Amino acid sequence: MIEQLPIVNLLLLLLTALVIPLFKKKNFKFTLSLNFTVLLIVWVISVYLLYYVNTEGAFYYRFGNYHPMIGLELLIDPFSTLITFFIMTMVLLIFVYSTSDATDGIHQKEYDRYYILMFILLFSMYGIIYTNDLFNKYVFMEILSITTCSIISIKRKKQNYSAAFRYVMLNEIGSLSYLFGVALLYMVTGFTNIEMVGQSLETVWQTHPTNIVLAIGFMIVGIGLKAAIFPFHIWLPDAHASAPSSSSAILSAVVVKVYLMVFVKILFRVYGIDILSALNIPTMIMIIGAVGVIMGSFFAIAQNDVKRMLGYSSVAQIGYIVIGIGLASYLGLSVAIFHVFSHGMMKTVLFLSVGAVIYQRNTRLINAFEGVGYLMPITMGAFFIAALGMIGIPLTSGFISKFNLGLASFEGGSSPYIFILIASGILNAIYYLPIIIAAFLRDNPEKQTVLSKDKVPALMLAPIVIISIFIVGIGVFPNGLMTLIEYAVSTFEV
Amino acid sequence: MDLLKDILEHINFIGAVALFVIGLYTVVTHSNLIKRILGINIMGTAIFFFFIAVGNVLEGAPPLIDPEGSSEVVFINPLPSVLILTGIVVVVSITVYSLSLVVRIYETYGTIDQKEIAAIQKGEDYSD
Numbered sequence: 001m002i003e004q005l006p007i008v009n010l011l012l013l014l015l016t017a018l019v020i021p022l023f024k025k026k027n028f029k030f031t032l033s034l035n036f037t038v039l040l041i042v043w044v045i046s047v048y049l050l051y052y053v054n055t056e057g058a059f060y061y062r063f064g065n066y067h068p069m070i071g072l073e074l075l076i077d078p079f080s081t082l083i084t085f086f087i088m089t090m091v092l093l094i095f096v097y098s099t100s101d102a103t104d105g106i107h108q109k110e111y112d113r114y115y116i117l118m119f120i121l122l123f124s125m126y127g128i129i130y131t132n133d134l135f136n137k138y139v140f141m142e143i144l145s146i147t148t149c150s151i152i153s154i155k156r157k158k159q160n161y162s163a164a165f166r167y168v169m170l171n172e173i174g175s176l177s178y179l180f181g182v183a184l185l186y187m188v189t190g191f192t193n194i195e196m197v198g199q200s201l202e203t204v205w206q207t208h209p210t211n212i213v214l215a216i217g218f219m220i221v222g223i224g225l226k227a228a229i230f231p232f233h234i235w236l237p238d239a240h241a242s243a244p245s246s247s248s249a250i251l252s253a254v255v256v257k258v259y260l261m262v263f264v265k266i267l268f269r270v271y272g273i274d275i276l277s278a279l280n281i282p283t284m285i286m287i288i289g290a291v292g293v294i295m296g297s298f299f300a301i302a303q304n305d306v307k308r309m310l311g312y313s314s315v316a317q318i319g320y321i322v323i324g325i326g327l328a329s330y331l332g333l334s335v336a337i338f339h340v341f342s343h344g345m346m347k348t349v350l351f352l353s354v355g356a357v358i359y360q361r362n363t364r365l366i367n368a369f370e371g372v373g374y375l376m377p378i379t380m381g382a383f384f385i386a387a388l389g390m391i392g393i394p395l396t397s398g399f400i401s402k403f404n405l406g407l408a409s410f411e412g413g414s415s416p417y418i419f420i421l422i423a424s425g426i427l428n429a430i431y432y433l434p435i436i437i438a439a440f441l442r443d444n445p446e447k448q449t450v451l452s453k454d455k456v457p458a459l460m461l462a463p464i465v466i467i468s469i470f471i472v473g474i475g476v477f478p479n480g481l482m483t484l485i486e487y488a489v490s491t492f493e494v
Numbered sequence: 495m496d497l498l499k500d501i502l503e504h505i506n507f508i509g510a511v512a513l514f515v516i517g518l519y520t521v522v523t524h525s526n527l528i529k530r531i532l533g534i535n536i537m538g539t540a541i542f543f544f545f546i547a548v549g550n551v552l553e554g555a556p557p558l559i560d561p562e563g564s565s566e567v568v569f570i571n572p573l574p575s576v577l578i579l580t581g582i583v584v585v586v587s588i589t590v591y592s593l594s595l596v597v598r599i600y601e602t603y604g605t606i607d608q609k610e611i612a613a614i615q616k617g618e619d620y621s622d
């Protein structure tokens with residue numbers, strides 16, 4: 001029974017997407033509650049699977065019981081269940097927010113289409129994380145790129161169309177490069193199953209090095225384009241800024257992280273640390289990450305549109321995760337996954353609270369934040385906590401990940417990266433603190449100087465507050481999450 | 495002479511890579527959005543071509559079991575062809591989506607040239 005649960009997850013998400021258009025649009029509350037129920041069920045199953053694999057061990061799901069050499073295979077291990085648990089928790093909270101703020105640029109009659117896209121998006125993310133087959137990953141990645149592009153272009157604005165078009169073109173170059181890498185690996189190994197490719201690469205590495213070097217080049221470029229790793233980030237700010245607020249949060253906090261996790265799987269499950277260090281790839285990845293951290297922050301300082309600023313800040317934060325991956329050590333990889341969690345939570349709070357301000361003020365310029373702290377103290381308080389996390393102030397989860405990243409780079413013999421971490425903390429302060437100062441210390445046009453209750457729906461505030469509590473909670477008690485992450489990292493040979 | 499022989503032996507792969515580069519060049523350099531989509535299609539075709547060339551066996555038979563045929567036949571590998579069927583569907587759906595996006599872009603901007611779109615965008619600020 002338990003081994004059927006992963007496929008139940010996938011089918012529930014896919015079937016809900018198919019069922020939504022059947023309901024009458026007048027009774028939209030019913031559709032929303034149905035969606036919420038399905039998300040809750042999938043969340044419970046994900047939590048149960050996380051508990052199950054951590055106590056009983058990993059298991060496989062084989063479609064039609066074919067041999068993995070020719071069939072498809074899902075691998076349910078501590079790593080995949082941990083990431084799916086994170087995806088579902090974030091999306092569940094963002095869904096609650098989106099029920100009130102779906103008005104952000106989407107026509108009333110198109111609300112149901114937004115939720116259809118959201119469910120297919122979730123389905124493909126679950127598929128990417130669960131599947132243990134390189135070609136199957138490609139198919140799920142293409143489903144994910146079509147749905148992310150459509151969730152951007154669902155807003156009927158000029159900018160959304162051009163941003164989505166640029167995104168779909170770069171995404172497609174990325175997917176096809178990845179597929180070329182898969183073809184080159186298939187040429188020398190004869191498998192697409194990740195574990196079998198990994199095993200046969202150990203012997204093939206000696207006889208066909210050209211194919212393997214070309215394949216990893218194509219794959220790094222392909223995944224890098226999709227995960228917005230620094231030189232390939234150009235699509236990200238436009239795309240994430242023009243999307244509706246709730247989907248910006250999903251795109252920035254979850255979708256990009258899914259691609260980074262594919263990156264981790266390819267590096268450490270397909271290739272393995274021996275081939276990587278022989279090719280000197282970890283050092284290159286670390287340098288790319290470090291440049292991304294600094295340049296992303298510099299670009300963010302120059303923006304006067306808040307959502308674009310948050311987009312560039314994501315580029316910088318992805319740099320941290322890439323540095324952690326590039327350390328290629330047990331601690332480095334654990335910190336990378338920890339930062340996936342903490343950045344996911346902080347960026348969600350930032351995008352959602354900015355979305356609440358846009359809901360109230362109808363503008364995205366930074367100077368619209370003047371005095372908004374008096375009007376919306378809870379929203380801006382959450383923004384404040386998340387911004388402190390971004391800078392890396394103690395008692396937030398951002399501090400834990402930065403501190404551990406510093407420790408890991410010191411331990412890995414690459415201490416210069418500690419200076420990059422400190423410099424980036426200062427740069428983050430340069431672009432986050434002015435917003436907070438403007439919000440709490442400047443006059444607002446309404447001349448209101450007493451704290452008043454936020455005039456946004458309670459369902460929009462609740463997720464923001466809950467995730468801010470998580471940020472502080474994990475900043476104070478990181479050990480529980482860290483144990484789960486270390487258990488997940490132990491499935492990789494690092 | 496050896497070089498020529500090498501080229502002739504690997505002509506499938508060389509052709510696939512050449513197509514891939516042509517496609518990439520089209521996507522990156524052209525400012526016409528339709529031509530970019532064409533470039534993506536050429537890139538996709540190149541990889542499908544490459545994949546099927548990998549599965550080919552010289553003088554191999556189609557992978558169909560003939561009850562009366564001899565058992566000594568060498569079959570070509572059917573798996574890449576099967577994978578590529580899926581790949582073709584994926585690229586078709588991406589093409590359809592991006593073409594529909596181009597229709598919307600033409601309706602709102604009145605042009606499908608990337609340079610003209612950028613010039614229009616420069617002239618106006620984002621409004622929400």
